[in-house]
Amino acid sequence: METAYVLINCDLGSEEAILDSLRHMESIKEIHGTFGAYDIIAKIENLDRDKLREIITWNIRKIKHVRSTLTLMGIEGRN
Incomplete structure (x- = not known):
């Protein structure tokens, strides 16, 4: 299983949405x-690692009021 942590900056007041x-x-x-x-x-x-990238790029980063993201990808075998 591939894992990523995405840190998200958003516009003030848009967190709940x-x-x-x-x-x-x-x-x-x-x-x-x-x-x-x-x-x-x-x-x-x-x-699928490519599917993770797709979700981050085309779904999370496209949410209205998301200003920026920082992605931390897990290293396989280092849990």
Whole structure:
């Protein structure tokens, strides 16, 4: 199983709408609102590494009011 953690910056006040959008996306296993440099962290899992990239690029980054993302990809065999 491939894993990625996506740190999300969003426009002020749009956190709940973005969290709601993330709840309905495939492969997203956990989401949390956070304090600090990023507003939301999402854990994504999929058998296919390319599918993870697709979800991040074409789904998460296209959500209205998402300003930026930082993706941390897991290293296979290092759990």
